[in-house]
Amino acid sequence: MVKPKLLIATRSPGKRREIEVLLAELPYRLTFPEEAGLPERPEEEGLESADTFQGNAILKARYFARLSGLPTVAEDSGLEVFSLGGLPGVRSRRFAPVAPMRGDDQDEANNRELLRRLAGAPAHRRKARYRCVVAYLERPDSVPQIFEGSCYGSIAEAPRGAGGFGYDPIFFSDELGMTFGEAPAEAKHRVSHRGRAFRAFAEWILRHAVGS
Numbered sequence: 001m002v003k004p005k006l007l008i009a010t011r012s013p014g015k016r017r018e019i020e021v022l023l024a025e026l027p028y029r030l031t032f033p034e035e036a037g038l039p040e041r042p043e044e045e046g047l048e049s050a051d052t053f054q055g056n057a058i059l060k061a062r063y064f065a066r067l068s069g070l071p072t073v074a075e076d077s078g079l080e081v082f083s084l085g086g087l088p089g090v091r092s093r094r095f096a097p098v099a100p101m102r103g104d105d106q107d108e109a110n111n112r113e114l115l116r117r118l119a120g121a122p123a124h125r126r127k128a129r130y131r132c133v134v135a136y137l138e139r140p141d142s143v144p145q146i147f148e149g150s151c152y153g154s155i156a157e158a159p160r161g162a163g164g165f166g167y168d169p170i171f172f173s174d175e176l177g178m179t180f181g182e183a184p185a186e187a188k189h190r191v192s193h194r195g196r197a198f199r200a201f202a203e204w205i206l207r208h209a210v211g212s
């Protein structure tokens with residue numbers, strides 16, 4: 001039997017690598033925007049204009065479901081530092097200003113900026129969590145199904161490890177006792193915000209959608 005397609009509405013290579021592993025057991029053929037014939041368009045900039053992770057996840061899912069006509073899953077995620085009022089939060093991806101013309105790396109610039117803001121801060125001011133909200137639409141006009149995951153830790157004094165992506169070298173996981181940059185991929189998946197949100201989604205879709 002040919003597996004039905006499920007569109008994963010992300011263009012982030014870091015997220016893609018993780019989601020492919022997290023959803024590997026689902027009886028769906030995972031497809032990504034480029035492969036579904038949806039090259040990037042300027043209007044996608046507006047898909048992260050909501051002020052909550054859930055709002056952004058729904059905007060992305062709705063947009064890609066309409067364009068593709070496929071069952072679509074989108075996620076919005078980020079890092080919240082409690083002493084900074086939840087920053088970088090929904091602005092995690094573009095937290096630091098960068099000059100791409102100069103070849104600046106956005107992730108590295110974000111990490112430097114966060115370390116700068118927390119320079120000299122004691123442990124209690126470095127506490128943080130990652131959050132991930134997943135929105136699933138079976139059809140473009142469906143009511144979105146929402147799944148969430150979070151994981152707690154703190155911002156390290158300096159980057160450690162080259163694994164993962166984004167803020168991982170400076171996010172020290174309470175559960176793993178190391179940064180996500182130092183953690184093997186399986187360990188990150190076990191405790192991460194994305195692992196938790198996508199496992200909740202996978203459990204739900206197996207119960208509600210396939211063959212039901």
Ligand code: IMP
Binds near residue numbers: 093
């Ligand atoms: P968005 O969901 O596309 O707006 O971007 C999320 C941003 O949050 C990423 O670009 C990263 O900067 C950060 N982020 C989200 N999840 C992770 C993670 O698992 N590791 C490291 N950074 C993350």
